[in-house]
Structure formats: C-alpha cells, structure tokens
Amino acid sequence: MVPPERRRRSTQRDIAQRTGVSQATVSLVISGGAASTQIAESTRRAVLAAADEMGYTANVAARSLKGGRNRLLGLYTFESVFPTDQRDFYYPFLLGVEEEAARQGYDLLLFSSTGTDRDAARVGPRDAGASGTPAGASGTPAAERSIYVGGSNRLKIADGCVLLGRNVRREELSALVREDFPFVFVGRREVDDAELSYVAADYVAATGALVAELARLGHRRILYLRALEDSEPTRDREEGYRRGLAEAGIVPDEALIRTLADPADLSIERVEEWIGGLGITALLVEPTEDDRLTEALATMAGTRRVRFPADCSLALLGDPPCWTPELRDWTRFSLPRAQMAGQAVRVLIELLDQETHEPRQLTVPCAYVPGDSIGPVPECRAGAGAGARPESESESEPGTESDGRPVT
Numbered sequence: 001m002v003p004p005e006r007r008r009r010s011t012q013r014d015i016a017q018r019t020g021v022s023q024a025t026v027s028l029v030i031s032g033g034a035a036s037t038q039i040a041e042s043t044r045r046a047v048l049a050a051a052d053e054m055g056y057t058a059n060v061a062a063r064s065l066k067g068g069r070n071r072l073l074g075l076y077t078f079e080s081v082f083p084t085d086q087r088d089f090y091y092p093f094l095l096g097v098e099e100e101a102a103r104q105g106y107d108l109l110l111f112s113s114t115g116t117d118r119d120a121a122r123v124g125p126r127d128a129g130a131s132g133t134p135a136g137a138s139g140t141p142a143a144e145r146s147i148y149v150g151g152s153n154r155l156k157i158a159d160g161c162v163l164l165g166r167n168v169r170r171e172e173l174s175a176l177v178r179e180d181f182p183f184v185f186v187g188r189r190e191v192d193d194a195e196l197s198y199v200a201a202d203y204v205a206a207t208g209a210l211v212a213e214l215a216r217l218g219h220r221r222i223l224y225l226r227a228l229e230d231s232e233p234t235r236d237r238e239e240g241y242r243r244g245l246a247e248a249g250i251v252p253d254e255a256l257i258r259t260l261a262d263p264a265d266l267s268i269e270r271v272e273e274w275i276g277g278l279g280i281t282a283l284l285v286e287p288t289e290d291d292r293l294t295e296a297l298a299t300m301a302g303t304r305r306v307r308f309p310a311d312c313s314l315a316l317l318g319d320p321p322c323w324t325p326e327l328r329d330w331t332r333f334s335l336p337r338a339q340m341a342g343q344a345v346r347v348l349i350e351l352l353d354q355e356t357h358e359p360r361q362l363t364v365p366c367a368y369v370p371g372d373s374i375g376p377v378p379e380c381r382a383g384a385g386a387g388a389r390p391e392s393e394s395e396s397e398p399g400t401e402s403d404g405r406p407v408t
Contacts, residue, residue, distance in 0.1 A: 010054040018050045019043075030056075073101050073348065074158035076111040076183075078145050078165030089289045089321050089337075090164075093186055096341025097162055104349055109158050113149045147172045153179060160348045162186060162341070166231065166289070182351040184344045188232040188361075195359040197351060199344040203236035203317070204243065206333040206366035210284065210315050211244025213368075218377040219282040219313060220250055223274055225260045227286045237286055237317050256280065263293035268300045275312055281377045282313040287320055294320050294327070301328050309375035318366075331371035336364050 012030065016023040021043060029039055029047040039047075050056075075097055081090040101108045146169065147155055153176070155161045160182035163173075170191050176183055177194040188200035214222055224241045227234045238257070245252050255278060260266060266285065274280045287293050297320065301308065308314045316332035343362060351357045 010051075010056040012056070014054060015047060015050045015056060018054070019046045021047065026051075069159050069352070071106050072109050072158045073106045073345065074109050074111050074155050074161035076147065076155060076161050076163050078163070078167045078169070080112075081164065089319070092337035093164055093341045096338035097345055099338075100342035100345035104345065106159075106345075106349070111147075111155060111161070113146055113154055145169075148175065153181060155181060155183070160184075160352050162344050162348060164341075166229075180357055182348060182357045184348045184351070184360075186340055186344050188236065188363075190232060195361075197347060197357075197359045197361065199340050199347060199362045199364060200236075201233075201335045201340060202363040202365050203233055204240040206368075207237045207240025207284070207317055208244035208247065209368060210317070210331075210333060211241055212248060214282045214284075214313060214315070214374060215244070215248035215250065217313070217375065221253075221256065221278065221280045222250075222282045222284060223256045223258065223278065223280040225258050225266070225283065225285045227288065228259055228261050234286060241284065260285070263288050263290075263296050266293065266296040266300070268303050268305050271300065271306050271312060275306070280312065282315070282374065285314065285316050287316050287318045289321055291321055297328065297330065308373045311378060313374035315371075315374050328373070329369075329371045331374045332369045333366040334369050335366055340364050 012026045013023050016026045019026070025039060025043065026047055029044050030051065075094075081094065098108055145165075145167070147153060155176075161184075163183055163185045164187075168189060173185075173189065173196060174191045174193055177191070177196065183197065185196055185198040186200075188198050189196055211222060222241075222245070224238070226238055241257075242252055271283065274283070285293070300306070306312055314330065316330050319332065319334050320327070320330060343364060347360050347362065351360065
C-alpha cells in the first residue's frame with residue numbers, strides 16, 4: 001500500500017499569496033499584538049479564514065526568539081518530581097501551577113533537561129539535595145538537571161518560568177537574572193549577586209507559633225531537630241524557633257538545637273536519651289521530602305516506651321511526607337503548596353506585564369494542624385519543664401546519663 005503523500009506545512013507566505021496582502025500584514029494579524037489593530041477588519045478576517053482553511057499553525061518558538069509573547073509558561077524542576085516517595089509532596093505544587101496557568105489562559109511546558117559534566121562546569125556546582133549528598137559524590141548520577149544545556153538557556157521557548165526543587169544550581173539562577181529572563185521560584189531562594197522573585201511559605205511565623213503553643217502548655221526545654229543542609233527553609237525554621245523562645249521569655253540553649261543527618265536515626269532510644277540527659281519535654285522535628293521520617297515516626301509511635309504526648313510532646317515543622325489519614329495525626333503546620341504554586345504563576349504573569357522585571361518576594365501563611373501529639377508538661381516532670389535538670393541526672397557526672405553513657 002502506497003503511503004499517503006505528506007502535505008507541506010503552510011507558511012505565512014502561502015497565506016499572503018492566497019489573500020493578496022503582504023507577508024508583513026499576515027504576520028501582524030497572526031501575532032495578534034497591539035499593531036494588529038491597524039489592520040482593516042475585513043483584511044484581518046480574510047487572513048484568519050485563509051490560515052484556518054490552510055491548516056496554518058504559528059511557530060511559537062520562532063515567535064519567542066523574535067521577542068514576542070506566545071502565552072507559554074515553563075515549569076522547570078531541579079529534580080524529578082514524579083518518584084513514588086515524593087509524589088505526595090510535589091503533587092499540590094504541580095496542581096497549583098497547572099490550574100492557575102489554565103485560569104490565566106496560558107499553556108504549560110515542562111522542562112526537565114539534564115546536562116553533562118561540561119555543562120555543570122560552565123555554571124558551577126549545585127547545592128546538596130535533600131539527602132545531603134553533594135554533587136559529584138559517589139552515587140550521584142553523571143547527568144544532572146541543568147537549564148543551560150549546551151551553554152544556552154532552553155527556558156526561552158516560554159515567556160517565563162516557574163522554578164521548583166531543592167537541588168538548586170545557584171549560578172544558573174544568577175545567569176537567568178543577568179539575562180533578565182522572568183522567573184519565579186516556589187520557595188525562598190537567595191543568590192549572592194542578585195535579588196530573586198519567589199513565593200515562599202512563612203516558616204518563621206509558623207515555627208514561632210508552634211513554640212508559643214508549647215510554651216503556653218508549660219514547656220521550657222524544647223529540642224529542635226534541624227535538617228542537615230543549610231537551606232533557606234531550614235534557616236527560616238531556626239529563626240522562628242529562636243524568635244518563639246525569645247517571645248516566650250525562654251533563654252535559648254544551644255544544646256537543644258541538633259542536626260538530624262538521617263531521619264531514620266530518629267529512634268525511641270534517642271528520644272529517651274534526650275529526655276534523660278537534656279531534660280526535654282517537647283521535640284520539634286523538621287520533615288524531609290521522602291518517607292524516611294514517616295517510617296521513623298511510625299516506629300516510635302508503635303512502642304510504649306515513650307508516649308506522645310503523655311511523656312513528651314512532638315510536633316513537625318511542616319507536613320509529614322506521604323501522609324495519609326490512616327497514619328498518626330501529628331501536631332504540625334501545613335504548607336499551602338497549591339496556593340504557593342498558584343501565586344507563583346500570578347506573580348510571573350505580573351512580571352511579564354512589566355517593562356522591567358523588578359523582583360517580587362511574597363510569603364504565604366502556613367496552617368496550624370492541632371493533631372494529637374502535643375500536650376501539657378507531665379506532672380511528674382513539671383520541674384524539668386520549667387528549666388530544671390531532671391532528677392535522674394542530678395546524681396550523675398556532668399555530660400553523662402544516669403547510667404554513665406555520654407550525652408549526644
């Protein structure tokens with residue numbers, strides 16, 4: 001069977017020949033810009049009718065290269081947002097971007113370019129990711145996400161772009177600013193040489209409010225477990241923790257700020273050590289984007305050695321990853337992820353409508369989720385809640401537990 005002959009794609013020149021007008025007139029009508037209002041209505045209708053009959057479609061990439069608007073918004077992710085252990089965390093972000101882009105009359109283009117080692121050398125090293133593994137370490141994929149694949153900005157196909165992810169290449173963000181390419185990051189991000197536009201969760205206020213609630217319940221010895229990487233969200237949470245203590249009249253104890261290198265290390269044995277050795281009555285934990293923390297919390301909740309909140313209150317500084325209603329309803333604050341993403345799209349469109357892309361930085365309040373894992377200081381440990389050292393430590397040597405083990 002002879003395959004059907006492929007039809008040549010119609011061009012603006014073809015439309016001009018059919019309608020008897022210049023190619024420049026066709027271009028003005030097709031582009032739909034402000035200058036197209038100078039074209040007579042009868043001519044405009046004839047051109048559009050001919051374009052429809054001939055099956056003409058505009059080359060949006062070419063239009064973008066000419067400096068025009070094609071009503072395409074990009075979504076660039078610095079890491080995969082579809083693996084099963086992260087889908088519940090990223091899904092609301094993706095949904096928020098998609099829904100708001102459609103509401104604003106824009107199409108959405110997903111970018112997921114990976115670069116070579118040569119591309120990485122052009123723009124510099126990326127940040128450590130959520131796992132804390134630095135770029136180039138053992139186990140890191142050879143090809144990583146890069147905007148400047150081959151040295152050029154592939155995002156320019158779109159009018160502007162929403163950026164998302166933790167494994168950020170700061171040098172690429174700086175390069176985008178130098179190019180005056182409009183973009184908005186979902187989450188607070190900073191670079192040394194420029195101001196960026198972003199829409200972020202207000203971690204400072206949300207963490208401070210959790211500290212205030214614990215203080216209201218009588219807690220004075222509140223341990224903060226921070227993430228390993230020194231990212232903006234982690235710094236914001238620590239700032240909120242310190243502010244909350246100050247506003248409650250509690251003098252910060254640096255021994256109560258600990259780094260959790262691996263969420264799997266959060267065990268009932270560690271909590272017992274902190275209760276006995278540091279006299280804590282409450283624990284604040286910064287969650288990760290994978291399911292390791294969820295598994296660790298489920299394991300702790302399944303024992304009776306430390307009961308939450310009867311023996312120790314516990315709250316999460318964000319949503320537990322992969323949480324479902326049948327799991328423990330931990331006290332926490334919840335990130336307005338879909339709202340953040342939708343707001344990022346609106347900010348991006350506002351930037352597109354400006355002659356100069358002056359950076360805009362917005363924070364969105366988090367929602368308090370009461371849950372069931374915080375409560376008053378246990379009566380038997382009311383002294384520890386007020387700042388006194390626990391009785392079990394009073395007869396042991398400084399820096400050791402009552403059984404002689406070193407405090408961690």
